[in-house]
Amino acid sequence: MRFLTAEQVNQFKLNGFLIVEDVLSKDEIEVLAQRTDLIAENKVNQVPDTSIQLEKIFNNGEQTVTDQILSVRKLYNLAVYDQIMWEHVTHTKIVGIITDLLVTDDVKMYGDQLFMKAPKTGTAQGWHQDSASWRDIFPMDLVTAWTAIDHATEENGCLNFIPGTHRWGMMSSHRLKHFLSDLGSNQWPIVPIPLQAGSISFHHSLTLHMSHANQSSHRRRGYAVHYMRATSWRDESVTDAPKMPPFKQVCGRSFPNRV
Numbered sequence: 001m002r003f004l005t006a007e008q009v010n011q012f013k014l015n016g017f018l019i020v021e022d023v024l025s026k027d028e029i030e031v032l033a034q035r036t037d038l039i040a041e042n043k044v045n046q047v048p049d050t051s052i053q054l055e056k057i058f059n060n061g062e063q064t065v066t067d068q069i070l071s072v073r074k075l076y077n078l079a080v081y082d083q084i085m086w087e088h089v090t091h092t093k094i095v096g097i098i099t100d101l102l103v104t105d106d107v108k109m110y111g112d113q114l115f116m117k118a119p120k121t122g123t124a125q126g127w128h129q130d131s132a133s134w135r136d137i138f139p140m141d142l143v144t145a146w147t148a149i150d151h152a153t154e155e156n157g158c159l160n161f162i163p164g165t166h167r168w169g170m171m172s173s174h175r176l177k178h179f180l181s182d183l184g185s186n187q188w189p190i191v192p193i194p195l196q197a198g199s200i201s202f203h204h205s206l207t208l209h210m211s212h213a214n215q216s217s218h219r220r221r222g223y224a225v226h227y228m229r230a231t232s233w234r235d236e237s238v239t240d241a242p243k244m245p246p247f248k249q250v251c252g253r254s255f256p257n258r259v
């Protein structure tokens with residue numbers, strides 16, 4: 001281990017998530033924040049329009065907004081096109097933490113998503129396990145680094161986790177529905193994760209998590225980068241998983257037959 005203590009790695013193993021504070025400097029966050037908004041305004045040529053998804057109310061014309069940035073729900077597949085986002089993906093500290101958590105020096109990127117969660121109109125993200133979507137990737141133990149670009153609070157829709165759920169395997173939608181119907185009973189702790197800008201939460205791809213709508217007048221941008229071992233592979237017989245651009249090597253050895 002290079003970047004984390006054994007205690008931190010154990011916390012991750014037990015809970016399926018880990019918070020590491022103050023990973024990025026103010027300047028690094030500022031670069032990320034400015035690039036995010038340029039991409040959201042569609043001003044970065046190499047990032048295609050298809051990487052920009054609007055909130056439903058703006059997409060269907062129910063509501064209009066003067067500042068286009070505030071109509072965006074999420075940006076995705078950024079780092080495969082844009083060098084500044086790629087520099088974040090390959091940031092020495094973040095990659096060091098990821099190699100500690102994945103217990104390998106050989107890492108590639110599955111993909112990335114930047115959740116914009118605009119003030120008042122940014123919608124919720126329901127309870128889910130990431131690997132339930134990425135069901136073509138094996139083994140199901142990817143790790144996401146979620147960087148707070150703005151301060152994330154309970155009011156503006158920070159992430160929430162249910163500790164230990166990564167040890168339950170992938171839940172069918174039926175099982176998840178049943179579990180959620182019991183969730184208010186205090187039987188299962190829900191842990192909100194407020195984060196200062198520049199801090200990062202790491203979560204396992206089977207950990208149940210969600211975020212509420214942004215009820216505040218403050219922005220809540222979070223950049224989620226999804227990493228996996230370079231030996232992980234895509235099961236091509238699974239046809240209903242997201243279609244992704246080619247996985248990019250982040251560090252260590254690559255395994256060309258595992259794409």
Ligand SMILES: O=C(O)CCC(=O)C(=O)O
Pocket residue numbers: 115117125130144146209210211222224
């Ligand atoms: O940022 C959010 O609101 C949701 C993030 C998320 O679901 C993820 O990073 O897997």
